[in-house]
Amino acid sequence: MSAQKRPLSPHLQIYSRQITSVMSILHRITGIVLAVGSLGLLWVLVSLSLGEQAFAATQACLASGLGQAAVFAYSACLMYHFFNGIRHLFWDAGKGFAIPDVYRSGYAVLVLTAVSTLAIWWLALQGGAA
Incomplete structure (x- = not known):
């Protein structure tokens, strides 16, 4: 018998992407982002405890374009992980x-994530302008 070179289990290239698999992968990724991002939250809290000068430096970093993008990504990951966690509950x-329910709840998670993230940022920007 000749040895066949084939995958031992179904490979990702065989399957077409489905909302269920994509959302499962996203749930894992957002969990990692939240864990790493929590170190950033810790950094903010520590700088707050170190005094005005340290906190001013932290605020300047977070006010930069890259800082704002990081905080936006963190908030979007938090909303996604929250709503998808409720779905898992x-x-x-x-x-x-049921398959229709799985798809319906998946799209609901995506819509709720987008709407809540944008609402949070809209409210934050309205409060910051006042």
């Missing part, structure tokens, strides 16, 4: 496993 309770 329903699954843990045995609800929403």
Whole structure:
């Protein structure tokens, strides 16, 4: 018998992307981003405790374009992970496993993530302008 060179299990290139697999991967990625981003939150809190000068430097960093992008990404990841976590809680309770429900809840998570992230930033910018 000749040895066949083939994958031992189905490979990612075989399957077409589905919302379920993409959202599962995104849930893992957002969890990692939140863990790493929490170090940034810790940095803000430590700089606050170190006094005005340290906190002013932190504020300047966060006010930069890169800082704003990082905080926006962190808030979007937080909203996604929150809503997708609620979706998983329903699954843990045995609800929403029918394929139409899985797709409906998946799209609901994406819409709620976008709307809540934009609403948070809109409210923050309105408060910052006052």
